[in-house]
Amino acid sequence: xNKKTVLITGASRGIGREMAKVFAKNEYNVxxxxxxxxxxxxxxxxxxxxxxxxxVLYKAxxxxxxxxDAMVKFCIGTFERIDVLINNAGxxxxxxxxxxxxxxxxxxxxxxxxxxxxxxKSAVKYMLYEHSGKIINxxxxxxxxxxxxxxxxxxxKAALIGMTKALAKELGxxxxxxxxxxxxxxxxxxxxxxxxxxxxxxxxxxxxxxxGTPLDIANLALFLAxxxxxxxxxxxxxxxxxFVIN
Ligand code: NAD
Numbered sequence: 517x518n519k520k521t522v523l524i525t526g527a528s529r530g531i532g533r534e535m536a537k538v539f540a541k542n543e544y545n546v547x548x549x550x551x552x553x554x555x556x557x558x559x560x561x562x563x564x565x566x567x568x569x570x571x572v573l574y575k576a577x578x579x580x581x582x583x584x585d586a587m588v589k590f591c592i593g594t595f596e597r598i599d600v601l602i603n604n605a606g607x608x609x610x611x612x613x614x615x616x617x618x619x620x621x622x623x624x625x626x627x628x629x630x631x632x633x634x635x636x637k638s639a640v641k642y643m644l645y646e647h648s649g650k651i652i653n654x655x656x657x658x659x660x661x662x663x664x665x666x667x668x669x670x671x672x673k674a675a676l677i678g679m680t681k682a683l684a685k686e687l688g689x690x691x692x693x694x695x696x697x698x699x700x701x702x703x704x705x706x707x708x709x710x711x712x713x714x715x716x717x718x719x720x721x722x723x724x725x726x727x728g729t730p731l732d733i734a735n736l737a738l739f740l741a742x743x744x745x746x747x748x749x750x751x752x753x754x755x756x757x758x759f760v761i762n
Pocket of ligand 1: 703705
């Protein structure tokens with residue numbers, strides 16, 4: 517029970533899945549949240565348990581505040597602590613702005629932004645009590661520079677950057693660090709709706725001439741969760757192969 521605990525939202529596949537593996541391997545207790553992909557979640561759980569790691573699965577739609585709160589309570593009930601919260605779950609929809617319905621808009625804002633408010637608000641109570649904690653929000657380069665056909669997504673990810681900065685100021689005196697990771701183009705199922713020629717162009721426009729991997733992001737999250745990053749807060753760290761250079 518002295519191990520540190522991380523709660524990762526949307527961790528059954530993609531970047532979240534890799535983070536679950538990396539954190540488990542690095543001796544964290546890991547709560548793997550998933551929503552719909554039950555089969556992938558069970559496979560991941562079985563794989564990590566068979567290696568002797570300390571993990572639990574928790575099904576919750578984190579865009580529902582009651583489910584998000586129950587998930588955080590389950591984490592505390594199971595591991596008696598929450599040291600690191602990684603707000604990773606996210607969705608997108610590749611559509612022209614004029615084709616975006618109110619329902620599309622609300623769905624993306626609820627899943628990518630409101631869920632982070634719900635989950636973080638629940639987790640922060642425990643972090644304040646412990647006078648310690650790390651919150652890592654998974655934003656996106658598109659929240660920094662904007663993406664056409666992803667206006668709702670870009671808006672949600674830009675808002676996450678604003679939330680990260682404001683929360684870092686408010687929680688800093690309580691020894692809670694809040695940072696955002698802004699991944700570039702990362703090879704996951706999220707790219708499925710993009711034509712392969714576009715992906716090839718994105719790769720060629722990247723100075724490092726490759727797409728990112730979930731491991732690139734998981735390693736950065738591990739650093740931001742660790743004591744090595746204790747003086748870093750309110751920052752947006754972009755792992756993007758040089759695709760966006762400020
Ligand atoms: P992914 O689609 O593989 O994973 C997203 C996960 O979020 C899925 O497991 C999904 O089930 C989960 N999820 C969605 N809605 C949920 C809900 N309401 N409750 C609980 N879980 C929910 O995509 P990914 O590429 O691994 O994306 C992970 C994060 O990284 C997302 O926030 C995404 O916006 C961000 N990101 C991805 C890229 C990329 O190029 N892949 C780039 C920048 C940022």
